[in-house]
Amino acid sequence: MRWRTRPPNRADRWRPALGALLLGLTAIAGAAEGLSGTDSIDWTVMGMGLFGGLALFLSGMDQMAAALTAVAGERMKDILAKLTTNRFMGALTGAFVTAVINSSSVTTVLVVGFISAGLMSLAQSVGVIMGANIGSTVTAQLIAFRIDHAALLMIGIGFALPFATRRESVRHYGNMLMGLGLVFFGMTVMSDAMAPLRTYQPFLDFMTTLEQPAVGVLVAAVFTALIQSSAATTGIAIVMASQGFVTLPAGIALAFGANIGTCATAMLASIGKPREAVRAALVHVFFNVAGVLLWFGLIDQLAHFVQWISPSRPELTGTARLAAEVPRQIANAHTLFNLANTLIFIGLAGQFARLAEWLIPDKPLGEQSFIVQAKYLDEELLTTPSLALDRVRLEILHMGESVQTMMTRIMPAILNGNRQTLREIELMDNDVDTLHEQIILYLGKISRTTLTEHQTHELLRLLDAVNDLENIGDLIETDLVERGRARIDAGVSISPPTREVLLGLHRAVGRSLASALQAVAQNNEIAARAVTSMKQEIARIAESAAAHEARRLVAEEPNRIPAYTLEIDIIEKLKRIFYFAKRMAKTVDEEMAGEAA
Template identity: 30%
Template sequence: MEVNWFQVGITLLGSLAIFIYGMNLMSDGLQKTAGEKMRKVLSLLTKNPLIGVIVGALTAVVLQSSSATTVMVIGFVSAGLMNLPQAISIVLGANIGTTVTAQLIAFKVGNYLWIFILIGFILHVFMKKENWTNAGQTIFAFGLLFLSINIMGNVMKTIAELPEVIQFFMSVKEIPVIGVITGALITALVQSSTASIAVLQNLASQVGPDGVSSVVGLQAALPIIFGTNIGTTITAVVASVGAPANAKRTAAAHIIFNVTGTFIFMFFISFYCRMVQYISPAGLEYEVISRQIANAHMFFNIINTLIFLPFIWLLVKIVMKIIPSKDTDKLPSQPHFLDYNIIEQPVFAIHLATKELLRIADFALQMIKDVKKAFLANDSEAIKEVFKTEDIVNNLQEETVKYLASIFATDTLTEHQGNIVSGLIHIASDIEHIGDNCINIAEFADEKIKNGYEFSDIACAEIYECFDQALRMTRTTIKALEEGDLNRAKDLLVQEEEMNRTEERLKRQHIKRLYDKSCSPEFTVMYTDIVHNIERIGDSCKKIAEAVLSDIQFKENNITNKEFKDAI
């Protein structure tokens, strides 16, 4: 019977495409369902590397990829939110977490794939609540994974009969390094060790010429499994290009971990083969080899992690030696936290955007301090600093809004997170408005210095009072945003009302001084405009507080204030 190899090739590639799509879809669904909890998981990080390994494993299970987890970690290291030892411990754990899918395949969960597809479809299409639709997407994608595996299995029966395939795996048994190279290249190509292992499990489950053995055999499968762990590091390497030294070191640690583990295990292939067979179910090889491959993949990463865990400090020293710190400090006008590599993980991208907004708010706070000094102390240098900082604030605000807008384009964004992103975009504008008000006051300060204007002591004291209120409100705003502190946010509303009353009181007092002729009329416009601009700084702080407290944006989606706090 003549085989249509074009049809075989297309079916194999198509089923692999469905597998990768299903895996990404399941990852999206898991992130939408559990994404808000992932920030809490990361908050467990301590100096204890074992906790880091557990966090890495859990994160990889949700993201369905050790590569995606490593890329996320590189982003956090680049932003200075995670140190190198913490990052390495998470990477070690991610390698374990990514083996879960292979175990599910081995347990033949695919026998029930149509149940998963049907239930997932019903939940995703017909349920109203977002949590149910996200769960439906995850379940549907789970079924899709096994549908692709079943299709792949039928194709593998044809491929397994090829003499060239049988000869190739015989060569791998004799020269294991061929298997390592093959596994690494295929994984680097498809950008997924899980997909590579799934293909290997399907092929290995085909019966060999003797009707009993697997066409692959466990001894030939092991080097390929080791190679997939090397190939999966390519994603992290690409993500670290152009990143700070510590990010490159994290990627290097990932490579060293997997390459060294492979090198060690290659000396014990026969022993490891017997060990895997011992811990796996008994039976005909082609019937149990999928379980053996899943176990070999999992225990390779577990044992490798246990070997490296006590020596993370040494691994840190090695990567620091290999990649010396040649980083030049980022310019103040450059974003320090925004990382487009993790834009597909909105819960983390939102966290980074919030950190950048806090940094912009710190610049705005400095502008208030400088413009206060410029006006009250007639300091021309302080005026220059205000204008210089304004350029920084404008650039950072533009970049952050662009980054936040990019998050909207991700398929993994929940409606909850969409509301948060929308609120952060408004907050970015409000922070920028604080800078604009400072510029207005700086222009008055420049005019005052050039014309030699002298305000009365009482007027200067009143303006000083206003500035102090604005500084206090801005500091409270930064804390409220940073900590999601609802009490501080509510206090800001009270402070803003007080600021309004102060403006009205000072205007009345100024008019009284005009009547008493204790103040010059030519300064009236400048005085009232300065006080009004300071009051507008308070308005911006109030709007940011309202974004933190906002019931309109988050209540409709059943998000409590506590959940919003956790999200940012």
């Protein structure tokens, strides 16, 4: 199976953002026209403004996050893997990575992958998840600056940058700047649309209900669960505060609710995932809910402290002062709340982990499912191709574990095994075929995203590698298993010297397969070159084995012709397996891939 990904197209890349931009411009024009001739509220015009502004706001956030992860995703993954040596470093790293890639969900998905791969314990991951909550507050801080007057300038510059250079990184930075501009422009559209509500008493009466903390928490939790973005909920609260609709205590309650609502995203993402993913999602729920419960009765005290540390505008009064001060205060309260919770609960990381393990225990051996499933191919990472491709490498290693088991068992089965042993090895290839299909489908989904030229080449190399690995599984399942059955049918007994020759070649080819898997899974050029350097060793062993078989052919031994044919076939199939292992290794290095096979 082969295909080529469609190269990135500028029109495709910008069409969603331009559509949202036109929608927002239409809303503003309609609002200006509708409000100029009447003092009453035109609900149609207001609805257009609110929904258009919200579309701009959410589209801008998505575009900004996608650009940030495209620029920094791979480096952030490496940082996350290397700097989580303890819970405190994990919290700092989680905060930094989430702030850069603007997505606590992506951070959590990466953490689950590290747990599944054995690179991180669940207790270590608790610190990263706590830190991710801190990093997610950066967006609210950014929104609170309210640099609305520069929104259209940022959109214009961001749109123009891709046309000014061919450098991929500059295009991503332009995309990020345009996304940020859309965020601020969307806030302006929503603010202008809500302006008539300042004198609409039923709406003001409804907003007073948010002064009750329980109502504010519930409303924000439900809204966040629906749109699956705590940053967006907090941003909308800041927009409402800029119109004087939301007081600081109400804004804090909304931020609390956003922290609870975002747990729904984590729980939904864990459905159908390995138990490590469900436990990580549960830790996220425990931490966020415990934090809200801890601070729920202290909202007024937190509000007073935030007012003390935040800038004030004493020259203003009434609604104007609220609109000037509260947006920054809400952002500060959101950051302070998550920072304090991390400092309070980080010492309980082990207890959080043990509680999750107690609630979601490992399945008893008798209840284990025998249907193999992909462990690392997470759909949420498809928006970040560099991270999705990295997961494909891990899944190839997972698939390779089954192939290595088949490889380890096949030679003893050929030499001494019975039909049942050979049948068991043959059936193991079903797992290999299942994982191969899932990896191919996942690569197909990645190919439909916007890929850089480097990512396109990497996808095609991984496609070649997984196909080579599947070919090795097929060689063992069909050719080598059949050689074992042929030995049983012919009643051939392989002599001890010949056994040693075949086992020596089998061990060398097995080493090459292990190194090839390491090369692909870790993108390890040293391991890849170790495989290609074995070419002469494999050739020497194979030639020695062939010479040994030739000497046996002229010897007076019973069944020497069937034995010779069988043993030569085994040697040729092992050489073929090495050929595919070498091809796998060469997919890691473009220079090696250009060499003759």
